[in-house]
Every structure is written in C-alpha cells, then in structure tokens.
Amino acid sequence: MDEGLQAFSENNHRNITIVSKVPDVCRKQPCALGIDEAGRGPVLGPMVYGITYCPESRAEELKAIGCADSKTLTEEQREKLFGKLDSLQDFVGWAVEVISPNSICNNMFKRLKHSLNEVSHDSAIGLIRKALSLEANITSVFVDTVGPPEKYQAKLSALFPGIKITVSKKADSLFPVVSAASICAKVARDKALSTWKFKESPFISLKAESQELKWGSGYPGDPTTKKFLAQNIDGVFGFPQLVRFSWSTSEQILKTKGVTVEWEDTEEQENQAVSVKKFFSNSGKYNSPRRHPYFIDRKLKQATKLI
Structure with missing residues (x-):
C-alpha cells in the first residue's frame, strides 16, 4: 500500500486504486467480499473506499485476528491489524480507492451535480468489478449502506446478478469481512492525509x-x-x-x-429566443462571431483581418 500512496501523494489531484495480490484460493473457492469507507465527513483530504475478500468458509478468521469496526480501534491497533491482513496473502485479498478532494469537489460542482452518495456508489461498484476482473470468485457481498439500504441493495443486485448482496447499517460491526475493509480504508486515508504534499x-x-x-x-x-x-x-x-x-x-x-468577484451578466441577452432563419440572413449580426461586451464597451476594433 505504501508504494501506491506515495504515487498518490505525488499526484494527489487524481484518484488512485491500490490492489493486493489475489490469493489462489480466492479464485477457486466461493468468496465473501466486504465494502466500507473512511473520510466521508471531513472537510480535508480524500475519501477512501476499501474492500476485503476471502473464502466464505474462512470469514470468521478475520474476527479471530481482531478485525472490528475501525472507529472503535486506535490508530496503532488499525496499523497492526492491516499488517496482519496484508500478511494473510494465502487467503485474504484487499483493494482501496483513494478519491481525491479535487475529484469530490468537481463532481459536486458539476452542472448536473453528482452527489457524494453517487460518488460512493460508483467507488463501491468499481471495486467489486475490479475484484471480479482479477478473477476473484466473489459469490457474496456485504456493504455498509450509503442512503436507504433497500434501494442500494436493489441497485447492486441488478448490477451483479448471481452474487448475493447484503446492504446493512452498521455492517462494519456485524460482518468481519466489512470490518476488515473498514480497517484497510481507514489506514489508507490516514496515511494519505499525513503524507500529503502541497503543490500550493x-x-x-x-x-x-x-x-x-x-x-x-x-x-x-x-x-x-x-x-x-x-x-x-x-x-x-x-x-x-x-x-x-x-x-x-x-x-x-x-x-x-475571499475576494468578491462580480461577473457581467450576459445570460439574459444570450438566452433570448432567436429564429434559426436569422443565422442565414444577410445581416452581419449572426454571420460573424459574437463580440464580447468587453470589446464593445471599450470601442475596440480588430486591427487586422484573419484569413
């Protein structure tokens, strides 16, 4: 993970996905996959989505090593548990997507706003697809809900037919595989935040x-x-x-x-209804590019003609 987060710190205006090696057993046996996030509410830093997966028959082993809701653990405990998870490469796989603050803001400021819930859903869906593309045999998915659990579960079930989807509140404290995912996400977020490199x-x-x-x-x-x-x-x-x-x-x-900026309002002028016929008339108004009011107000004229 450290190498991937180093790459993120160098280009922290972009999202990055970091994946572990897929254990051979996870390609052969039915696997459970858990999803959780860290950093949804803060005003600083990235939001991180994490997944962990392992054979369904061994999911309880994650609880045995101490996996629990990351919010109930200290930073030191989370670091140690992630180290344990990463060492269990014979039957545990994981992945995280680090979503930059820049990406979050750009989505929320779009003309057609893409909400934080939608960003969260996109990340969770993308990570499931990533695990499947790496040929992990995912047969069940457990997700800590974002929004109404029933709607989210129906959405995921429609996207991933044949996989049993369980969306639940407090899933990070109910299912060990989600607890493990929450630890991966939280450790990645903490490291991304603490190693942030400022470009400004x-x-x-x-x-x-x-x-x-x-x-x-x-x-x-x-x-x-x-x-x-x-x-x-x-x-x-x-x-x-x-x-x-x-x-x-x-x-x-x-x-x-901040400095107050006043923009000249030309929207009313531009939005006036115009017949399409006028664009083919002999008048020069619509046959030449519209001049910006800046040039009109200052009586500036083009000195040379471009050919």
Whole structure:
C-alpha cells in the first residue's frame, strides 16, 4: 500500500486504486467480499473506499485476528491489524480507492451535480468489478449502506446478478469481512492525509517541510483543522487542494475572507429566443462571431483581418 500512496501523494489531484495480490484460493473457492469507507465527513483530504475478500468458509478468521469496526480501534491497533491482513496473502485479498478532494469537489460542482452518495456508489461498484476482473470468485457481498439500504441493495443486485448482496447499517460491526475493509480504508486515508504534499506552497502559511504544518483530523469541528482553514486561504485562489471546496465549512470561510468577484451578466441577452432563419440572413449580426461586451464597451476594433 505504501508504494501506491506515495504515487498518490505525488499526484494527489487524481484518484488512485491500490490492489493486493489475489490469493489462489480466492479464485477457486466461493468468496465473501466486504465494502466500507473512511473520510466521508471531513472537510480535508480524500475519501477512501476499501474492500476485503476471502473464502466464505474462512470469514470468521478475520474476527479471530481482531478485525472490528475501525472507529472503535486506535490508530496503532488499525496499523497492526492491516499488517496482519496484508500478511494473510494465502487467503485474504484487499483493494482501496483513494478519491481525491479535487475529484469530490468537481463532481459536486458539476452542472448536473453528482452527489457524494453517487460518488460512493460508483467507488463501491468499481471495486467489486475490479475484484471480479482479477478473477476473484466473489459469490457474496456485504456493504455498509450509503442512503436507504433497500434501494442500494436493489441497485447492486441488478448490477451483479448471481452474487448475493447484503446492504446493512452498521455492517462494519456485524460482518468481519466489512470490518476488515473498514480497517484497510481507514489506514489508507490516514496515511494519505499525513503524507500529503502541497503543490500550493507559495501561499501556504506554514512550511510542511519543517513539520510545522498541522491540519488535524480534517473534521470541521477539530480546532486544529479550523485553525488550518483560517490560516491557509488565499483571497483569490482559495484553499489548497487538500480542502474540499464544496463543503459548507470552506464555503463560509471563502465568503468572509475571499475576494468578491462580480461577473457581467450576459445570460439574459444570450438566452433570448432567436429564429434559426436569422443565422442565414444577410445581416452581419449572426454571420460573424459574437463580440464580447468587453470589446464593445471599450470601442475596440480588430486591427487586422484573419484569413
């Protein structure tokens, strides 16, 4: 995982998927696959989706090594458990998708908004398909729900006929294979956040190289995170890409500390109903490219004619 996360830190504006080797036994025996996420709520850093899979007959062994809901474990415990999971390569496989803050914001700011729930569903579906493409014999899937469990389960069942889908609230505490997935996701998120490399150093107020730059857990209520947001905003360019611009927390700070930009409203003029016949008339209005109001207001004319 470390090598993959190093690649992410170098290009942290893009998503990355990191996969383990598929155990031979997982190609032959019916396998259970668990899905969970980490970092859905924070205003800082990526959201990470994780999967873990193993033969259905050995799923309880994950509970025996201590796999539990990652939120109930300390960071040290999670690190140790991930190390154990990664060492069980004879019967356990895993994968994580690290979804960059940049990707989350771009989806939520689209003209046709792609919600965080939809981003989550896309990631979960993509990871199941990834496991299947690697020829893991997935026969059952257990998912911690995003949105109404019944609708999510119906959606996944339609996409993956022949695989038994179970979508449940608190799945990370009910099914060991989901607990294991939650550990993979949380460890990946923590590492991605702690090793983040800033591309915007000219306007970051503290130097990351000196280890003085602190941003905390990334949750809006964290005092360290609040301080980071208050100190590291540029009036024109906003926050560094570590920050999710689409969160209300960052939007409010941008409103109070950012530079107000007023855009000239030409929408009304452009949206006026125009007969298609006018585009074929002899008048020059529609036969030549429309000039921007900037040039019209300043009475600027084209000095040379392009051929």
